[in-house]
Amino acid sequence: MSIFVIGYYAALIAASCLAAYYKKHGAFMLLFSLTLVSFIIGIIGGVPALRAVTTFAGALALAAGTSYAFKEFLILISKPALAKELRTAPLTASFGMFVIFTYAIAAIFAPWIAPHGESEVISSAFAPPDENMLLGADQLGRDIFSRIIYGARNSVGLALVATLLAFFMGAFAGLMAAVKGGWFDQLMGRLADVIMSIPSLIFALLMLSIFGTNLGVIVIVVAVIYSPRVFRLTRAVAGNIVVMDYIEAAKLRGEGDWYLIRREILPNSTAPLVAEFGLEFCFVFLLIAGLSFLGLGIQPPTADWGSMVRENATLISFGDITPLIPAAAIALLTVAVNFVVDWMLFRSSGLKEQ
Template sequence: MTTTLERVPKRSENVSLRRLRRNSGAMLGFVLLLFLLVAALIGPLFLGSPGAQDLAVRLSPPSAAHWLGTDQLGRDVLTRVLNGARISLSLGVGVMLASLVSGSLIGLLAGLLGGWWDEVLMRVTDVFLAFPSLILAMAISAALGPSLTNVMIAVALVSWPTYARLIRAQVLALREREFVEAARALGSSQGRVALRHLLPNSLAPLLVQGSFDVGSAILTAAGLGFIGFGAQPPTPEWGAMVSETRNYISQAPWASSAPAVAILLTVLAFNLIGDGLRDVFDPRGR
């Protein structure tokens, strides 16, 4: 009997992996993400400093010496884009993890404890959801001051309510199930029930939401950088790079289009992965 019960999750995991491999969109997303990761990790090792200036070649078009051209200060655009990939990917993953952990903890407490805990925590969540996320992130960034660290804090503060709502809904659906009642009958504490039974069975929607939110965090951070609330020059952050070169778009379109395309491809990669994971985990889509 034990052997049969142990085989079911393994068989289910194998089926899910096969479905994911058959999803062409998800595979394209993984390929794009792998390419970006390799370029971000290895590329800067073979290139110069992203802040190195050479005014003699300012606004030069793409060439053998500068594959993506140079900007208004003669800095190599490819070098800055690849260094910016490290910043943007680290920021997106960091914001997603911070939002996931904090939002899941709040949603778990609200769904598990219920009563006034649920009311207070969900009303606080509603306050954050009442504001447009970009406007709220701008306000928080303006209050904290323009910097990359403050951007991460601001975007994380506007992203956690989604996870809180999601995990609360999962907990409310699961807490009366037979396996949870059996765990309580065996003397398991609330914390053990939450960590061993409720949270592991709620991971699928969290993974899907997390995949979408990495791209969303990168896009929001780039938007804040573009309007001056995010990373400040000469930091090679993609949004700040587009902002710096926007006045030269007719003269040197490559300087602003390269970081813009990098943002597009990164957000697209995470959205494709999120779509693939959603198709795998959603039983209605099967």
């Protein structure tokens, strides 16, 4: 039995005993369960399996520590009201906010962070990693690490613009339908039903095949596809508000539709709409990445995570996981946004008061 195995089990058992002594029941259950699972994994997979478990546990511990530190940092720099809300945030939400912050920094400062240009050819095709290229070169000899950094700006930026447009279109239509009612409400509802009845990917492929694949067309097509979702939610939320007594009182005072939307309805429907914005961003982001993977999204030589997976897929046949890095970047951002959205939905649901 190696020193690593002895030290591994000794550390787990010692940590479990300390957690039990200080009556930290949650930590004890976690540590002792890990000890029992490690016995089974060690018998089946041996030392390499235990090293993999140690690496995974260390990564989780690092993520948890980073999330906690980032949460405390946000609390210290925030105003008292916001700091009070942040103290209730779970570590998953803190982790999501940290990931979003990291992606934002990479997107904003991409030209200064990336060691090479977005489409600069600096080596031979599929060159291995060296001191100049952290992740090696792609099929044309461009630095993959630099393209991933620029991909944060292009992929996330395009998805954010498309989400903002879809949200504006859907929310405005939903608010107007709730306030006006009648034929306008019926017309917008049926139009939303028609668009939502068509599978989003098929609709996007059809529109992009007809109108081209420039960035403006992509933004408009994606916004049209996902605005009905925002319309449905906004119409439902606003429909419950427009029947309230204070809305009737505002109408009796002679207030117009814009006043009702801006001063009465929006302030009382902000929480679910903000949560919906996060979910909408995830759907838009994944759709744009899928379109780029199929060759109808962001076009070369512009760096995009979806197209990078397709362009470097050949490396997977040789056991190189480099093409999975942009795919992991897509998945990580999607999970992070969902963590934050889950927390926001929990806050807006009122369950925290129970």
